[in-house]
Amino acid sequence: MDAQQKSTLSDWFATPRGEYVLRWEQAQFDAAVEDVFGFNAVQVGLPRFDFLRCNRIAFKTHLGLEPASDLVAYGGALPLASGSIDLVVLPHVLEFSEHPHRILREAARVLMPDGQIVISGFNSLSLWGMRRALGRGRSGYPWCGRFIGLLRLKDWLQLLSFELNGGRFGCYAPPFAQAKWLERAAFMEKAGDRWWPIAGGVYVVRAIKRTAGMRLVMPSWRSQPAAAKALSPVTQSNHHRTGTEG
Numbered sequence: 230m231d232a233q234q235k236s237t238l239s240d241w242f243a244t245p246r247g248e249y250v251l252r253w254e255q256a257q258f259d260a261a262v263e264d265v266f267g268f269n270a271v272q273v274g275l276p277r278f279d280f281l282r283c284n285r286i287a288f289k290t291h292l293g294l295e296p297a298s299d300l301v302a303y304g305g306a307l308p309l310a311s312g313s314i315d316l317v318v319l320p321h322v323l324e325f326s327e328h329p330h331r332i333l334r335e336a337a338r339v340l341m342p343d344g345q346i347v348i349s350g351f352n353s354l355s356l357w358g359m360r361r362a363l364g365r366g367r368s369g370y371p372w373c374g375r376f377i378g379l380l381r382l383k384d385w386l387q388l389l390s391f392e393l394n395g396g397r398f399g400c401y402a403p404p405f406a407q408a409k410w411l412e413r414a415a416f417m418e419k420a421g422d423r424w425w426p427i428a429g430g431v432y433v434v435r436a437i438k439r440t441a442g443m444r445l446v447m448p449s450w451r452s453q454p455a456a457a458k459a460l461s462p463v464t465q466s467n468h469h470r471t472g473t474e475g
Contacts, residue, residue, distance in 0.1 A: 236370065237295070237370070238275065238321060238325060238370050238371065239275055239277045239278070239295070240370070241370035241371060242275075242278065244406075245405075245407060245408035246404055246406060246411070247370075249402070249408075249411050253431065254280075254320070254349050254399075254431060254433060257349070257399065258280040258281075258283075258320070258347060258349070259282065260283075261347045261395060261433060261435045262280070262281055262316060262318065262347060263283040263285075265284060265286070265345050266286065266315070267286050267315025267316060267344070268286065268288060269289075269290075269314045269315055269316075270284055270286040270289045270314070270316040270318075271289070271290055271291075271292055271307075271309070271314055271316070271317050271339070272290070272291045272292065272317075273292050273293055273307075273317065273319050274292075274295070274304065274320060274321065275293070275320045275321065276293055276297040276298045277295075277297055280318050284316065286315060286316060292307065304319075304322055304332040304335065305331035305332045305335055306331075306335065307335045307336075307339050311338050312339070312340070312341045312342070313339060313341065314339045314340050314341065315340075315341060316345050316346075316347070317340060317345075317346045318346070318347045318348075319332070319347070319348045320348075320349045321349055321350060321371075323377055323382075324350050324351060324371075324374035324377050325375075329377065330385065333385055333389060337389040337391070337438060340438045341438075342438060342439075342440040343437055344438045345435060345437050346386075346391065346435070346436050346437075347433065347435045348382065348434050348435075349431060349432065350376070350377050350382065350432055351371055351376045351430065351431055352376065352398060352427075352428070352431060352432050353378045354378060355401075355428050355429060356401075356402075356428070356430060357376075357430035357431070358376050360404050361376060379432055382434070386436050389438075390438060390439050390440065391436040391438055391439070392436060392439050393434055394436060395434065395435035396432065396433065396434035397433055397434075398421075398422075398426055398428070398429030398431070399418070399421075399422075399429045399430075399431055399432075400418075400429055400430035400431045401414075401417040401420070401422075401429050401430065402418070402430075
């Protein structure tokens with residue numbers, strides 16, 4: 230087995246492309262989880278990175294198959310009681326799993342009513358998605374994953390009684406391998422946010438688990454400084470702007 234086959238997504242985050250994505254995603258997760266309260270929070274996958282660092286829930290655990298996990302287990306068979314978790318985060322778990330639906334079903338099972346889930350993924354309708362579709366090799370990260378379009382993810386979540394309450398696209402620069410080219414393309418971030426918001430290379434979304442006959446009015450996410458801008462609420466107009474999924 231060669232070095233590329235032994236590498237992981239965590240290793241990829243140490244590359245210039247990976248660091249570029251990680252900086253943006255970490256800011257979005259920080260904004261998404263800081264106002265979620267309760268008793269138990271779980272991060273599935275990527276234990277080397279703390280996507281729960283800004284959450285104030287007392288008991289947090291990192292679960293996955295990586296050796297650094299607090300609890301070694303498969304995300305599609307969580308060793309957790311039903312209705313026992315207030316917050317689940319899935320950083321790039323679904324697109325690198327053979328059974329993403331099973332992982333979502335397990336997340337829905339362990340979440341209590343009005344519990345929340347935060348998911349990040351690579352956007353199929355982006356320059357990054359185009360690079361994966363047209364690239365010759367898909368053996369390395371992140372190209373070996375099966376990118377999941379946001380419309381498809383919304384459908385999956387809706388079937389499991391989730392309702393989106395936040396979301397944002399980011400990382401509009403082309404997937405350059407060198408840091409200097411990513412820096413030169415930094416102007417595309419503000420331009421992308423304004424002119425083609427659905428074309429970001431990565432998305433982070435938050436959803437709440439609804440139960441029949443129950444609906445709580447949730448506060449808006451607190452505004453963040455520009456360096457760590459909060460996810461914008463998902464509205465009907467945003468849903469219309471997503472267009473068709475690839």
